[in-house]
Amino acid sequence: MSFLNVIRRRLMFLILVLFGVTVITFTISNLIPGDPARMIAGDRATPEIVQNIREDLGLDKPLPVQYLRYLEGVVQGDFGNSIRTRRPVLEDLRIFFPATLELALTALFFATALGIPLGVASAVWKDKPVDHFVRVIAVTGISTPAFWLGLLVILLFYGNLGWLPSGGRIDPSLEMPTRVTGFLMIDSLLAGDLQAFGSALKHILLPAFTLGFVHLGVVARQVRAAMLEELQQDYIRTAKANGLSRFKVVFTEALPNAMIPSITVLGLALGDLLYGAVLTETVFAWPGMGAYVVNSIQALDFPAVMGFTVVVSLAYVLINLAVDLIYMAVDPRIREVS
Amino acid sequence: MADPVLKIDGLEVLFPGFSGDVHAVNGVDLDVQRGEIVGLVGESGSAKSVTAMTALGLLPPGAFRQSAGTISILGRDVATMSEREMNKLRGGDVAMIFQEPQTALNPTKTIGKQMLRVIELHSDLRGMAARDRAIELLKDMRINDAEEILGRYPFELSGGMRQRILIGMAFACSPKLLVADEPTTALDVTVQRQVLQLLHAKARQTGASVLFISHDLAVISQFCDRIYVMYAGRVVESGPAQKVLGNPQHPYTAALIEALPEDADPGAPLASIPGTVPNLVNPPKGCAFQARCRHAHAACDSRPVLTDVGSKHQAACWLREEISA
Numbered sequence: 001m002s003f004l005n006v007i008r009r010r011l012m013f014l015i016l017v018l019f020g021v022t023v024i025t026f027t028i029s030n031l032i033p034g035d036p037a038r039m040i041a042g043d044r045a046t047p048e049i050v051q052n053i054r055e056d057l058g059l060d061k062p063l064p065v066q067y068l069r070y071l072e073g074v075v076q077g078d079f080g081n082s083i084r085t086r087r088p089v090l091e092d093l094r095i096f097f098p099a100t101l102e103l104a105l106t107a108l109f110f111a112t113a114l115g116i117p118l119g120v121a122s123a124v125w126k127d128k129p130v131d132h133f134v135r136v137i138a139v140t141g142i143s144t145p146a147f148w149l150g151l152l153v154i155l156l157f158y159g160n161l162g163w164l165p166s167g168g169r170i171d172p173s174l175e176m177p178t179r180v181t182g183f184l185m186i187d188s189l190l191a192g193d194l195q196a197f198g199s200a201l202k203h204i205l206l207p208a209f210t211l212g213f214v215h216l217g218v219v220a221r222q223v224r225a226a227m228l229e230e231l232q233q234d235y236i237r238t239a240k241a242n243g244l245s246r247f248k249v250v251f252t253e254a255l256p257n258a259m260i261p262s263i264t265v266l267g268l269a270l271g272d273l274l275y276g277a278v279l280t281e282t283v284f285a286w287p288g289m290g291a292y293v294v295n296s297i298q299a300l301d302f303p304a305v306m307g308f309t310v311v312v313s314l315a316y317v318l319i320n321l322a323v324d325l326i327y328m329a330v331d332p333r334i335r336e337v338s
Numbered sequence: 339m340a341d342p343v344l345k346i347d348g349l350e351v352l353f354p355g356f357s358g359d360v361h362a363v364n365g366v367d368l369d370v371q372r373g374e375i376v377g378l379v380g381e382s383g384s385a386k387s388v389t390a391m392t393a394l395g396l397l398p399p400g401a402f403r404q405s406a407g408t409i410s411i412l413g414r415d416v417a418t419m420s421e422r423e424m425n426k427l428r429g430g431d432v433a434m435i436f437q438e439p440q441t442a443l444n445p446t447k448t449i450g451k452q453m454l455r456v457i458e459l460h461s462d463l464r465g466m467a468a469r470d471r472a473i474e475l476l477k478d479m480r481i482n483d484a485e486e487i488l489g490r491y492p493f494e495l496s497g498g499m500r501q502r503i504l505i506g507m508a509f510a511c512s513p514k515l516l517v518a519d520e521p522t523t524a525l526d527v528t529v530q531r532q533v534l535q536l537l538h539a540k541a542r543q544t545g546a547s548v549l550f551i552s553h554d555l556a557v558i559s560q561f562c563d564r565i566y567v568m569y570a571g572r573v574v575e576s577g578p579a580q581k582v583l584g585n586p587q588h589p590y591t592a593a594l595i596e597a598l599p600e601d602a603d604p605g606a607p608l609a610s611i612p613g614t615v616p617n618l619v620n621p622p623k624g625c626a627f628q629a630r631c632r633h634a635h636a637a638c639d640s641r642p643v644l645t646d647v648g649s650k651h652q653a654a655c656w657l658r659e660e661i662s663a
Contacts, residue, residue, distance in 0.1 A: 232398075234441035240396055241436075242456045242507070243429030246421065257446055331446055332491045 098182025100288035107212035119223025141217025167285035267323035341413030349407035377562035433508035450488030498529035577651030
């Protein structure tokens with residue numbers, strides 16, 4: 001199967017997924033009790049005012065008509081206007097999504113940069129103290145709620161030690177770097193503003209650790225299992241018989257092959273991190289999509305909630321596409337099978 | 339006489355297990371001289387492979403314990419060698435070929451990459467010179483489109499092709515000792531023959547000694563100068579191939595030869611050895627073959643030692659003791 005075929009198939013799949021996601025979220029949004037028009041109008045508005053708002057927003061039309069109108073907009077890149085912020089939803093997402101993505105990618109980096117070596121060590125020294133230690137870390141990670149861990153690290157690193165800030169993306173006294181990518185760490189480097197970069201880095205450490213900790217355990221366990229599997233393969237024995245050192249056997253023979261099944265887990269982890277950020281962002285006052293969507297839900301701001309859902313679904317499908325393509329790039333067996 | 343290429347003395351290996359230690363190897367003496375092709379024969383579970391793997395330090399660390407014996411390769415005691423020195427030895431002076439060519443190559447690396455790795459690790463050849471060497475090795479193994487094969491992945495090739503590649507790799511750095519662990523067992527009979535002939539020719543041509551492990555007496559008889567017959571972790575008979583197979587002195591060897599389908603009458607049921615290999619968690623005190631032996635008698639309750647039964651021909655059986663006494 002060629003790369004192009006996979007991309008084509010996945011993109012067709014994407015259309016189906018987005019159709020399904022919009023139908024479901026649209027239906028659910030309208031089943032939830034609560035009238036957005038009344039929310040906007042306020043407590044003391046007369047029925048006529050509420051009715052006017054309803055007509056303005058097209059909420060008086062039958063549901064299928066409302067849905068089609070929404071879909072028509074989405075296809076043209078118009079997610080409607082947020083009821084709460086009164087700005088186009090797309091513009092809001094453009095502001096908040098990069099913040100979430102920056103946090104999620106940093107968390108993923110943290111989880112893999114620590115999780116892969118821990119998993120390898122755990123497999124190489126199976127049943128030794130290192131292995132037990134890694135297993136405890138993994139189980140702790142998986143069973144610790146992120147919001148609780150977030151509060152703990154704030155208490156320690158901000159409250160007791162005073163080393164790191166408790167929330168936000170950057171020191172409010174600093175000037176924000178010119179927006180290029182929306183990733184503060186990259187934008188500040190592009191602007192050559194090291195002070196802003198340092199502040200952004202300090203601000204992201206605690207939330208990224210909190211968010212990534214769960215996945216650190218998942219990654220370490222996955223890599224451990226895959227490494228154990230590879231290390232008992234016959235080709236490892238051949239490599240040893242060929243005189244490869246233990247180090248080379250582990251890192252140039254077993255690890256690359258063990259990473260193939262682990263890529264799936266990393267892809268799923270990134271998807272999880274994107275929506276898992278909601279809680280973490282709330283704890284750390286991180287101005288990302290999580291905080292945005294929580295506020296939107298409370299305000300019955302359906303266009304905003306739907307915009308969020310569509311973007312996250314889109315990200316999920318694209319991440320899976322990336323996983324498939326990486327699979328093909330690293331495993332010749334998959335590449336050749338047609 | 340020069341040092342033997344491989345010399346094993348009184349080797350005992352056990353595998354710790356839940357129901358007690360498994361005594362896999364129980365005092366094996368074995369040597370391979372320069373240029374000699376030595377067969378190690380016995381049924382599954384007789385510890386042929388374990389003996390060879392222990393000698394090359396290829397058993398997974400922690401899974402086994404060598405409780406007695408010494409092993410020396412090219413005159414050097416392996417117990418005194420560091421991990422680094424062993425790595426230099428393996429793939430260089432000592433090479434090994436395994437049973438399963440299907441899984442013995444890394445599935446995600448090209449043949450070329452895997453061959454060059456060995457060549458560059460143990461020789462001064464680099465780049466194109468190393469590549470030329472790889473092509474030469476493949477051509478010696480009668481692989482015609484060698485250049486193209488270097489760019490292929492293992493899953494694109496047949497079992498016979500992969501085993502020939504592995505043999506080529508084993509000869510990459512002109513080994514003095516080649517350990518071949520059932521190299522043709524997983525192949526078709528027609529391919530077996532071809533692979534064996536290539537291996538034999540290459541060994542004779544380079545003067546490499548071979549320790550050839552097989553359960554197949556027919557293959558052993560065509561291929562080996564001298565053979566060791568193993569049973570339940572012990573050598574029960576050894577000597578020149580023709581003598582051992584032509585005039586077996588141990589009832590186990592004799593029974594193995596009788597079980598060869600070549601000698602069977604058409605239509606008659608194939609001969610077999612009744613019973614199974616003894617449980618090595620509690621190895622029998624006397625002769626391990628006693629329970630399956632048709633000549634068993636009172637003396638077999640104590641363990642027979644290898645004694646000369648002819649020129650360079652030894653067997654461990656009380657029957658011979660009585661005859662020669």
